[in-house]
Amino acid sequence: MKEGHAVNEAAIAEAASAAMWAEDRASRALGMTLVASAPGSATLTMPVTEAMTNGHGMCHGGYIFTLADSAFAFACNSHNTRTVAHHCAVTFVASGKLGDVLTATAREISRTGRSGICDVTVTDQAGSVVAVFRGHSRTLGGAITPDHPAL
Amino acid sequence: MKEGHAVNEAAIAEAASAAMWAEDRASRALGMTLVASAPGSATLTMPVTEAMTNGHGMCHGGYIFTLADSAFAFACNSHNTRTVAHHCAVTFVASGKLGDVLTATAREISRTGRSGICDVTVTDQAGSVVAVFRGHSRTLGGAITPDHPAL
Amino acid sequence: MKEGHAVNEAAIAEAASAAMWAEDRASRALGMTLVASAPGSATLTMPVTEAMTNGHGMCHGGYIFTLADSAFAFACNSHNTRTVAHHCAVTFVASGKLGDVLTATAREISRTGRSGICDVTVTDQAGSVVAVFRGHSRTLGGAITPDHPAL
Amino acid sequence: MKEGHAVNEAAIAEAASAAMWAEDRASRALGMTLVASAPGSATLTMPVTEAMTNGHGMCHGGYIFTLADSAFAFACNSHNTRTVAHHCAVTFVASGKLGDVLTATAREISRTGRSGICDVTVTDQAGSVVAVFRGHSRTLGGAITPDHPAL
Numbered sequence: 380m381k382e383g384h385a386v387n388e389a390a391i392a393e394a395a396s397a398a399m400w401a402e403d404r405a406s407r408a409l410g411m412t413l414v415a416s417a418p419g420s421a422t423l424t425m426p427v428t429e430a431m432t433n434g435h436g437m438c439h440g441g442y443i444f445t446l447a448d449s450a451f452a453f454a455c456n457s458h459n460t461r462t463v464a465h466h467c468a469v470t471f472v473a474s475g476k477l478g479d480v481l482t483a484t485a486r487e488i489s490r491t492g493r494s495g496i497c498d499v500t501v502t503d504q505a506g507s508v509v510a511v512f513r514g515h516s517r518t519l520g521g522a523i524t525p526d527h528p529a530l
Numbered sequence: 531m532k533e534g535h536a537v538n539e540a541a542i543a544e545a546a547s548a549a550m551w552a553e554d555r556a557s558r559a560l561g562m563t564l565v566a567s568a569p570g571s572a573t574l575t576m577p578v579t580e581a582m583t584n585g586h587g588m589c590h591g592g593y594i595f596t597l598a599d600s601a602f603a604f605a606c607n608s609h610n611t612r613t614v615a616h617h618c619a620v621t622f623v624a625s626g627k628l629g630d631v632l633t634a635t636a637r638e639i640s641r642t643g644r645s646g647i648c649d650v651t652v653t654d655q656a657g658s659v660v661a662v663f664r665g666h667s668r669t670l671g672g673a674i675t676p677d678h679p680a681l
Numbered sequence: 682m683k684e685g686h687a688v689n690e691a692a693i694a695e696a697a698s699a700a701m702w703a704e705d706r707a708s709r710a711l712g713m714t715l716v717a718s719a720p721g722s723a724t725l726t727m728p729v730t731e732a733m734t735n736g737h738g739m740c741h742g743g744y745i746f747t748l749a750d751s752a753f754a755f756a757c758n759s760h761n762t763r764t765v766a767h768h769c770a771v772t773f774v775a776s777g778k779l780g781d782v783l784t785a786t787a788r789e790i791s792r793t794g795r796s797g798i799c800d801v802t803v804t805d806q807a808g809s810v811v812a813v814f815r816g817h818s819r820t821l822g823g824a825i826t827p828d829h830p831a832l
Numbered sequence: 833m834k835e836g837h838a839v840n841e842a843a844i845a846e847a848a849s850a851a852m853w854a855e856d857r858a859s860r861a862l863g864m865t866l867v868a869s870a871p872g873s874a875t876l877t878m879p880v881t882e883a884m885t886n887g888h889g890m891c892h893g894g895y896i897f898t899l900a901d902s903a904f905a906f907a908c909n910s911h912n913t914r915t916v917a918h919h920c921a922v923t924f925v926a927s928g929k930l931g932d933v934l935t936a937t938a939r940e941i942s943r944t945g946r947s948g949i950c951d952v953t954v955t956d957q958a959g960s961v962v963a964v965f966r967g968h969s970r971t972l973g974g975a976i977t978p979d980h981p982a983l
Contacts, residue, residue: 405590408581430559439556440615441596448592464591465947466919466968468619468770470817472793489813491774494918496813498800511791511798513815515772515919616796617768617817619921621968623944640964642925645767647964649951662942662949664966666768666923707892710883732861741858742917743898750894766893770921 388418391527392457396421398524399456406449409442413453418530419487421453427479438475443510447499450483451514454497458530459522462495466515472508479503483512493518539569542678543608547572549675550607557600560593564604569681570638572604578630589626594661598650601634602665605648609681610673613646617666623659630654634663644669690720693829694759698723700826701758708751711744715755720832721789723755729781740777745812749801752785753816756799760832761824764797768817774810781805785814795820841871844980845910849874851977852909859902862895866906871983872940874906880932891928896963900952903936904967907950911983912975915948919968925961932956936965946971 396416400407406423415422423446431442448467455462475481482502489496499512522529547567551558557574566573574597582593599618606613626632633653640647650663673680698718702709708725717724725748733744750769757764777783784804791798801814824831849869853860859876868875876899884895901920908915928934935955942949952965975982 402585403590404580404584405582405593429555431556433555434553439554439596439599440618441592441599442556444595444599444618445590445592448590448595464622466619466621467591467595468617468815468921470617470791470798471615472791472796472798489772489774489810494774496772496774508791513770619770619966621942621949623942623947623949640923640925640961645925647923647925659942664921704887705892706882706886707884707895731857733858735857736855741856741898741901742920743894743901744858746897746901746920747892747894750892750897766924768921768923769893769897770919772919773917 388530391459391530392416392418394527395456395459395523396453399453403449409445411446411449416453416457418457419454421450421457421485422482423450423453424480424482427475427477427481429477432477436477438477438479440471443471443475443481443501444469444512446481446483447501447510447512448514450485450499451497451512454485454487455495455514455516456523459524459527460518460529461521461523462516462518464514465517467512469510469512471510475503475509481509539681542610542681543567543569545678546607546610546674547604550604554600560596562597562600567604567608569608570605572601572608572636573633574601574604575631575633578626578628578632580628583628587628589628589630591622594622594626594632594652595620595663597632597634598652598661598663599665601636601650602648602663605636605638606646606665606667607674610675610678611669611680612672612674613667613669615665616668618663620661620663622661626654626660632660690832693761693832694718694720696829697758697761697825698755701755705751711747713748713751718755718759720759721756723752723759723787724784725752725755726782726784729777729779729783731779734779738779740779740781742773745773745777745783745803746771746814748783748785749803749812749814750816752787752801753799753814756787756789757797757816757818758825761826761829762820762831763823763825764818764820766816767819769814771812771814773812777805777811783811841983844912844983845869845871847980848909848912848976849906852906856902862898864899864902869906869910871910872907874903874910874938875935876903876906877933877935880928880930880934882930885930889930891930891932893924896924896928896934896954897922897965899934899936900954900963900965901967903938903952904950904965907938907940908948908967908969909976912977912980913971913982914974914976915969915971917967918970920965922963922965924963928956928962934962
């Protein structure tokens, strides 16, 4: 049954994301929120705090990358097969500023063999694009949450 | 006098780096140390702390990127002309681990018009490569420290 | 009138593409066909010939890149403002083979100031993805076809 | 004996390059010359011909990429283990022009497990940089020339 299969994948994505989130001290410590996760996609938000900025209130690009990289990780691990970032490219389109709440939306665009590609867009609270990111992943194998099958 | 010119460039790089460091709350908050700066190059270190890791003691790739990105910023601003990161690509070669002290070494490989390219290598305390990074910069213009000429 | 404006942009894209095609000896010499062009997008096809392959009938990645790069050029010049490729990244997902007819579909995903980003997907005649490409452009200014305004 | 080992690696690189060159109809058809090959490095040249240019005598970026990609392939296959390009990024620093003879110099900067990174610089006959390229490879396994061991 096709629909039942889709429901199952969604449940697996939820379970894998929950297990990753429990492990991911770094993303939590940065104030990120896991807003949504589904098979092949994820959305996270992060407020830009003073510690993330330079003296002029501009966010260090590293934190924008980190948010995008976390969204990438949740999206490419949503099939419950342990997968890591191998290569990532980011383009900074506009500055993130103190007080902004940034949203990273990740979606897989390719998955062949052990290699995947995931596109992430980072926007601010007005919906303006701050950065675009493309992540290349490698599947290591093994389930993230052993209660579910690795797809 | 050629030698005097080189000495001058080195002094400008030192002054620009010091001015940037004073502004760069984000890099300081991460425990980075500016080890060396010279015209077109920079070296920074950062210890991998618990807040940077997941539950297994592996450093979030975002922090490795952030260290490399800071080294890139110091290298491409060393001519005392305000320059920003436009596009960056990072490849993760090995994991950073809790307790590691990472070193990012940046050097410009190209500068034409307002565009520059800077290569950064991130190594651990044993000298093993953790990541390679290539940053593409854009010069905005204007001196970082107005006490010196922008080159 | 909004609709009239859209019609106008489409006409400008057509005119700019026609002018570029007339200049672009290299794309024509490779047997490419300009299938479609619109504001911010373009589609080109190219047959994989013997000269493009190694002894095993696999297409040299350079020709796959070249097709994608041409589609990128048509998309980012569709506003009739002279624009050049600055940085391009390609991921090879599957092999192109002798006799394949490859299609490159390009669409702009970002345009801010003089900088643009364009995503291109290269597929074979079965619709399978052969490569994904992301191009970063710079606007030089000046119209491609002076009979129309540069947008 | 360390020196004997180095000599052996050089001989293997030469043999692997010769075997690849015999297969590589595409590079030969473009007028490329394999100038040098050694373990982890390769140098190729290519003249910019009329068929590679647009109506203004500028070389299509795809041909510059193709030259760099060929140099990358020779460098990463120099250990006689079949290796393919997975992801490549190129930055165009200056134009290639009709009549130029371009040189691509490739050298491996990282090799871990089945993944490698290779940097290529493309220069013109005056030694000016035309493009910088970074290639990411995957080792498939199997010798290129079975007369020698795959390293």
